[in-house]
Amino acid sequence: MSQIYWINGPIIKSKDVNDFMMQEMVFVGKNKLMGEVIGIDEDFATIQVYESTTSMRVGEEIVHTGTPLSVDLGPGLLGNIFDGIGRPLKQIEKKFGSYLEVGQDVPTLDATIGWDLTFKVKKGDYVSKGAILATFFETGAIEHRVMAQHDGIIASDCENKSYTTQDIVVSYESGETQTLVNTWPIRHERPVKERIDAKEPLITGQRVIDTLFPIVKGGSAAIPGGFGAGKTMLQHQLAKWCDADIIVYIGCGERGNEMAQVLEEFGELVDPKTGRTLLERTILIANTSNMPVAAREASIYTGITFAEYYRDMGYHVALMADSTSRWAEALRELSGRLEEMPAEEGFPAYLASRLAAFYERSSFVKNLNDSIGSISIVGAISPQGADFSEPVTQNTKRFIGCFWALDKNLAYIRHFPSINYNQSYSEYLSQLNSWFDSHLGEEFLINRQRILSILNEENRLMEIVKLIGQDVLADQQKLTLEMARVVRVGYLQQNAFHKFDSSVSLEKQTAMLKLISYTYDECQKILKEKKTMSAIVETHIFDKIIGLKYNVDEDLSKFEEYYDFVNTQLRSIA
Structure with missing residues (x-):
């Protein structure tokens, strides 16, 4: 029997080094607190305890499990809340009250709930590990897919009915059985067939x-x-x-x-x-x-x-x-x-x-x-x-x-x-260029680069403004500063509590970028006709575009109103 020899906060040590293996999950003390072996040398085995060790004493027992620190995977995870080691806090509250006491051992998954399975395989089928055996709706939003935990030929009848997490779902000709629960060590990545470039x-x-x-x-x-x-x-x-x-x-x-x-x-x-x-x-x-x-x-x-x-x-x-x-x-x-x-x-x-x-x-x-x-x-x-x-x-x-x-x-x-x-x-932009081109058109990346250039130019111009003021800038430079304000306030700034602005589709983002770029081009044409920047500002087109995010939903046809407003106001400049 292994015993506690030394305690320092959540770290304890035992002299029974030959009884432990690295990353083994153990239960420590009279309250059976969960811990993990994180070090073994010739003198001591060191254990990291995942609960408060207050009132723990030297000499208390350490119980071995022979398995690494693991969590149960299965139906019932969605919509639930867990602590750091996978214990369900809602179930703990029902059983023990609102205050989390040490040593409370509640299973991750609720074994009283029945899940109505629809099998995708039948008796006699050969399945490989990871294959979908059955499905059911874990919540109204997500279909849960029961995956094979072994390779082999199915020996059970695969009956469509209600199963709990403790019931055997399938058995194999090799004698192995499987429930809805898959226990997995948390520090080990689950296997995949192939990693793909995203x-x-x-x-x-x-x-x-x-x-x-x-x-x-x-x-x-x-x-x-x-x-x-x-x-x-x-x-x-x-x-x-x-x-x-x-x-x-x-x-x-x-x-x-x-x-x-x-x-x-x-x-x-x-x-x-x-x-x-x-x-x-x-x-x-x-x-x-x-x-x-x-x-x-x-x-x-x-x-x-x-x-x-x-x-x-x-x-x-x-x-x-x-x-x-x-x-x-x-x-x-x-x-x-x-x-x-x-x-x-x-x-x-x-x-x-x-x-x-x-x-x-x-x-x-x-x-x-x-x-x-x-x-x-x-x-x-x-x-x-x-x-x-x-x-x-x-x-x-x-x-x-x-x-x-x-x-x-x-x-x-x-x-x-x-x-x-x-x-x-x-660093992902190069991977996404082809996706943006095919789904949003080439203009999206062009306009993206354009607003970045406007923002960078604004940074340079603001150094001048800080030194000698904005009045010395040419009208073209004043236009850049005004368009940068439109980009910052009308595009990059977003209201998390507004029904239109909290989340914006890529299609609407593309349309907004296009409008900003179009307005910039049209204003440059006006300046080339010897009109002044102050006259453009007085048309209020910039404020109109900034307010677009609050006034237009995902109906992109409403953007035509803004194009018409820009054209009408700019043409009205004497």
């Missing part, structure tokens, strides 16, 4: 992202920003409006009221894809700032494992991690308790490799059942003092394709999303 965008409905800094399905992105810059709000917007099938939202070390807001909003928001609540296709992982720090470290692996399960069914999954800085802080605290040699700013030397292991699980793949699925990862970063040179931000930049840098100054003037277009970038 060439399709994850459409978010946020103009600054879709137009300037797009992300592919199966890509990865980071949202760094100081306190109050709008990281959580932007992730909420992405979760609500992106065109993924499944949303996995991980609240990793964030405030409890933010997770409560997610629950409240997602439960009330009508999903534009299904007409039902968004929560029906969402999984929430809540490991808030007052929960055990070790479980925070495990929470992102729990979330990505849930995401991979639905990816394997052929779904496109978007995973939001808020925030990876709090996760890195958990690594730093645990590393300190392990007395490891600290690296930059006290973070462990393996910070970069842990970040890589997480972001590399983003994927666009052909699954074992030949379906196509993806996981897109968006991680928020909370650098202290909005210092993007700190280790978490710098190491994250090595492993992601999109960097959406939030600017606190933009947030201060209520410009949301507060993405700084000078610091942000996307």
